[in-house]
Structure formats: structure tokens, C-alpha cells
Amino acid sequence: MKPVQKLTITEVALRDGSHAINHQYTLEQVISVAKALDDANVPYIEVSHGDGLAGSSLQYGLSRTNEMELIEAAVSVCATSQIGVLLLPGVGTIQQLNEAAKLGVGMARIATHVTEADISAQHIARSKELGLVTVGFLMMSHMAPVETLVEQAKLMESYGADTVYVVDSAGALLPFQVEERIRALKQSLSAHIGFHGHNNLSLAMANTLAAIQEGATWIDGSVRCLGAGAGNTQTEVLVAVLEKLGIETGVDVYKLMDLAEEIVAPILQKPQEITKGSLVLGYAGVYSSFLLHAQRAALKFGLDARDILIELGRRKAVGGQEDMIMNVAAELAKSNYPLSSV
Ligand SMILES: CC[C@H](O)CC(=O)C(=O)O
Ligand SMILES: [Mn+2]
DSSP, rough: OOOOOOEEEEETTTHHHHTTTTOOOOHHHHHHHHHHHHHOOSEEEOOTTTTTTTBTTTTTTTSOOOOHHHHHHHHHHSSSSEEEEOOOOOTBBBBHHHHHHHTOEEEEEEETTTOOOOGHHHHHHHHHHTEEEEEEEEESSGGSHHHHHHHHHHHHHTTTOOOEEEEHHHTTOOHHHHHHHHHHHHHHHEEEEEEOOOOOOOOOOHHHHHHHTTTOOOOEEGGGGGGSSOOBBBHHHHHHHHHHHTTOOOOOOHHHHHHIIIIIGGGOSSSOOHHHHHHHHHHHHHOOTTTHHHHHHHHHHTOOHHHHHHHHTTTTOOOOOOOHHHHHHHHHHHHHHOOOOO
């Protein structure tokens, strides 16, 4: 392994994990998870609706608890960890960013589809003005050629992003594809490079290690894999693996293991496994957060969720097009279903 610089871990179970529990976090759950992550010395903890600030809606799923209350509570129980928020321009606005900053968050991640970095300019600029650590988050990175990804990352850097992430939203990338993407960004940017994986093809850990090997230093994980689809790179496992590789994170692995077992496992509505549904996300390159929406549409129309997901992949649906899921299901139900089989 090439020498690796110190890594900065961001825990996403309180944001990406919100998808997996239908955005039903309670104040008590967020407080207990945030407190334990702070105690384990995790540097950044993301707290927001799964689809970012202001994501609570019929389209994406209504939050049980107002996210600003969750953010405020998480900030209040953390002595050293910084709370971060995710914002998708158009879903959330500058107003919510200002509000979150007032509550004491330390980081904002501005997320766009991999070809749409230009819509992040004002949000990145505002985040910098607010003095926040500012991250550009290029979602569905598997959908663009490497050159396009580099171009888009450079835009985010030019707006002021301190770090730019390759986000494997569908868990569709293979390790060599992660390597070529991170290598190209490393060669073209001076910003830090980050990686956010999903485990739909059981490659989150391999992809994360590939990213680190090529120079990514900002890395996401979710405790007990609590994230959309089959979840993210499992944080407590990642920290243990990194320790074995002699790579420093500053995170206490024993405390993370206890948190995973005693606090996060009881929150899970079902274990984070690679089911046929989540496997198809990675296989067809579909946004991980579409899984539960597709399963609900399948029930409603008497379909196999896999056929809905395959069709969404064929149509290259992107985040924000959740309304397409019901449309596709309705069309499939009327046509000579099944159109495809896996
Ligand atoms: C919009 C939200 C999405 O879940 C962001 C993310 O974590 C991803 O694209 O993987
Ligand atoms: Mn994600």
C-alpha cells in the first residue's frame, strides 16, 4: 500500500440512514447516536433529512422530527465532533443553510448530480461566507465519464469547495472505476478528495480502500451500514481495517463497535443486508434511496420491485426524480409486464 495521509471520517448514519428508516428518527435516537460518535472521536457527523435539508415532503418522505431540532440537539451533545448538513440546491435553499449555521453546524455538503455542479455555486459561496467547512458532493458519479467528473469537480473547487467527493450513490462503481476517478481528480484539483460508497454490490469497503489508495482523504461511513440501499461503507469495520493497515483516523474502534451493537442495531427496521432489491440498485445503477419507494410502488401495482428498478436504470433516472417511480410502475403494470427479468 502506498503511504496514506491522515483520513477524515464523516459518519452519515444520521442522514443517509434516514432513507433506510423512512426518515423516522426521534430526538432521543439522534442524541444517543451523536453523543456516542462524539465520545468515539468521529470528526464529522452528518444530520439532515435523507435527501438533505428541507427534504421532508410527500415526494421524498416526511420526517418524523423536524430536522432543525435534530441538528440543534446533535450540536448540543457534541464536545468535539462537528455536525454537518447536506443540501441539494433546489430541495434546500440558502435559508435552511443559514438556519443550520445559526444552530452551530461546522460543515455543509452541497450535493448535485454529477453533471450539474453549476447549480452549487451560490450555496458553496454562502457556506464559505458562513465559515463552514464546505464540501462539493457529486452524486451518481458512475453516470459520467472521468473527464466530465473532473470538469464538474473543478467547477465546485472554483466556487470554493474545500473538498470534492466522488459519490457512488447507486453502489454501482467497481474498484478500478473508483481508482481512475480518484486518480484523475487528484491530478487535477488542489482541493481534498472524498469518497462516499454504497454497498449494493458488496464493494463499499473495496471501493473505499481503492479511493484511499489513490489519495482520497475524506471518507464516509455509516455505523452498522445504516444508509440507503444496502447501506454505506460500515464505519466500525472501516476503522478496524484502517488500523490494521496502519492508517490513522483518531477514532476509537471499540467505542464504535459498542455504538453499532447497542444503540444503532435497535434503530434498524430490518438488518442492512444485500437483498435482491439492493443488489439490483448496484447492478442497474439506480439511486440507492429509490429502493423503498420502488418497493412501495411494487406492492401498490402488484409488480416485482426489481423490474421497476431495472426500468429506472434504463431511463437513467437521477435523484429528484422520485415521482418517476410511480409513473414507471403504472406503465409497467399496463404493459406486457415483466419487461425484463434478473
Ligand atoms: C439526496 C440524497 C442522497 O442520498 C445523497 C447521497 O448520500 C448519495 O447520493 O449517495
Ligand atoms: Mn449515500
